[in-house]
Amino acid sequence: MNVAEALLVFAGIPLAIVVVLAVLTLKPGADRRPRYKPGQAWDYAPIWFEPHPAHTGGHDPAPAHGPAAVPGSSGTAALGSSMYPEQPAERNTDTGDSAGPAAGRSQGATAHAPQPAGPLGGARGTW
Amino acid sequence: MTRALEVDSHDTATATTGAARTDQGGSAADQVFSYKELARLDEALTMSSRETGLRFTLYVGELRTPTRAHAEELHARSGANPADAVLIAVSPGQRVVEVVTGASSARRLPDRACALAVLSMTSSFANGDLVGGIVNGLRQLSDQAGHPASLRH
Structure with a gap:
């Protein structure tokens, strides 16, 4: 066994094993997005998800639904039918009737005017 | 950095034309x-x-600062019949989650049940698990609201 063979066996093979293990370890996480950590800024556009308007029985007015109160004129980037980003015109509706859903959408526009839902309940939490 | 291959759109963009959609x-x-x-x-x-x-x-997404008022405003626009709607508004930047129920959904989901769901959501959010917290909170809320007899068949 000369020097070249010894190098190949005692350095090359361990190095190859290490490289293979490193690739197997690091590759699955290479395209993963950074995980949310509490306290970090959230600089994404607001998103509003709504359930699929499927054939629910009972009193659900689902079949006539358009997007959940998206009044803007731009197309919604829908994934399936349940994901509607909030449009920019919606951000500054303080009273709700200035740039509200009457902004000229063809379908489902008039159905989602802000309407009082009686006494509201719910809860609030911080973390 | 590795990037995913662009296979979704079939745009024929080359170096000399405009960019593909993606x-x-x-x-x-x-x-x-x-x-x-x-x-x-x-x-x-x-x-x-x-x-x-x-x-x-x-x-x-972000909520305007009184977050409760903004969440209630969103709830009023959340569908054709907001009395039946339940809005879960999560603002990770402000570390606030608001659950708003309408008049008839509040009968099925009392405020204490919402507070319990919010508590489990916030404990997941504090660990950095946004989606898991939301899914668990939804499960808790829907368990509490139950399955009404009119929907059984």
Whole structure:
């Protein structure tokens, strides 16, 4: 066994094993997005998800639904039918009737005017 | 950095033409959550709405500062019949989650049940698990609201 063979066996093979293990370890996480950590800024556009308007029985007015109160004129980037980003015109509706859903959408526009839902309940939490 | 191969759009962009749709940036659907997480959210929202007959919607984004007022305003616009709607508004930047129920959904989901769901959501959010917290909170809310007799068949 000369020097070249010894190098190949005692350095090359361990190095190859290490490289293979490193690739197997690091590759699955290479395209993963950074995980949310509490306290970090959230600089994404607001998103509003709504359930699929499927054939629910009972009193659900689902079949006539358009997007959940998206009044803007731009197309919604829908994934399936349940994901509607909030449009920019919606951000500054303080009273709700200035740039509200009457902004000229063809379908489902008039159905989602802000309407009082009686006494509201719910809860609030911080973390 | 590795990037996913662009196989979704069949735009024929070359170096001399304009950019393909996916190279223009803009609104990728999986910018905030991955497709797997979006599918989990979608299923949780749809199944809990279908199970209970209420209409659960989920808002993820910044809320104006009185966050409660903004969440109630969003709730009023969350569908054709906001009395039946339940809005879960999560603002990760402000570390606030608001659950708003309408007049008739509040009968099925009392404030104490909402507070319990919010508590489990915030404990997940504090660990950095946004989607898991939302899915668990939705499960808790829909369990509490139950399955009304009019939906059984």
